[in-house]
Amino acid sequence: MSGLGGLNRSPNGVVIGLVQSQLPVVDSPAQLKAQTERIVEMVAKARRSNPSLDLVVFPEYSLHGLSMNTDPSIMCRLDGPEVTALREACRVHRIWGCFSIMELNPDGNPYNSGIVVDDHGEMQLYYRKLHPWVPVEPWEPGDLGISVCDGPNGSKLALIICHDGMFPEMAREAAYKGAEIMIRTAGYTAPIRHAWHITNQANAFCNLMYTASVCMCGTDGTFDSMGEGMFVSFDGQPLVTGSNRPDEIVTAELRPDLVREARRGWAVENNPYQFGHRGYVAVKGGAGDCRYTYMHDLVAGTSTWT
Secondary structure, eight states: OOSSTTSSOOTTOEEEEEEOOBOOBOOSHHHHHHHHHHHHHHHHHHHHHOTTOOEEEOOTTTTTBSSOOOOGGGOBOTTSHHHHHHHHHHHHHTOEEEEEEEEOOTTSSOEEEEEEEOTTSOEEEEEEOSSOOTTTOOOOOOOSOOOEEEOGGGOEEEEEEGGGGGSHHHHHHHHHTTOSEEEEEEOOBGGGHHHHHHHHHHHHHTTTOEEEEEEOEEEOSSOEEEOOOEEEOTTSOEEEEOOSOTTOEEEEEEOHHHHHHHHHHOOTTOHHHHHHSBTTTTSTTOBOOOOOHHHHHHHHTOOSOO
16 A cells, blocks of 8 residues: 555556545435435546546445435436436446445335446445344345455455445355455444454455445434544455545555455455365365354254344
8 A cells, every 4th residue: 555545556556535424314316316416426526536546435324314214206216317417427427336225125125225337337236234233223234245246457346335334244255256345334323343444454354354444424404423434454444434524535555466366365364265274284175064053043043042
């Protein structure tokens, strides 16, 4: 890292901008339309401010705010006007984008969903939050699992949302599916600050994977979101951490090629490999049996967590 957030880009780098979006109030279709237009303008600002930017990431709740309003009139559809506008913004400005939507569910409560759109306006990743934050969030638990997609400049991306990042299995699954950069979008407020930092670092270190994480920022008159976009290297070291300034775009250049090199060649801290090849100094190829009771119990439906 040069400290200039990717302005001195390397041939193998992926430059990402984390937008600490100002927390909005959205309780009507008119407010939803206005906030969509605001995000579209922020995509344009990201492109203008950094020509080397590959991917711009918006936090969870950046479109809907933190009211938890499930009114169907302000829920989104993948083929609806809000997603169409976001996709068009990526196409026009030739930039990848990661966006948050509250998705209409005709069969139950809405989903808390995230999408990644490429620089041609095509959707490359679609994810529904697996772990809504109990006891506050009214969203239907996600049913699509964790997706990984090909990202800019040969990278592999995964997306998780907010509380998902508190479960180490989420990051491990993303890495297992090949993710080199795991995006985490959130609407967190300041009481979560400590957990935010340690989980973003642990998820990176334990999986030899970059984490790129961002929260909403500022106040809506009721809640105060904390911003604090942060990039963590695959060795667990924080690279860049944002402030608490609304609409700041925190940028960094990440090197997925170094993740691939570490996963191939590291031994001492190659946690993903060692997890499935225990004690390979003593056992040829390492022990591959599963000694984790909770895994067996979850699969069998006999978990003791009630």
